[in-house]
Amino acid sequence: MWAGKDNTQPNYTVNFIATFPKTAYLVKSVKVVIDPNHNMGTYEEIDAVQLHGVK
Secondary structure, three states, X not given: OOOOOOOOOOOOOOOOOOOOOOOOOOOOOOOXXXXXXXXXXXXXXXXXOOOOOOO
């Protein structure tokens, strides 16, 4: 669904927002994959994931 480079600088907090086209079906879950090897000197963390949309 989304692939790209995260330009967030180390030790900064951001709200990453990804938008997708509307589907003809209800979405019940997501799978989040990160690359923990991109910079071994920094800490990776995801605090929360929020899904929102319309029925």
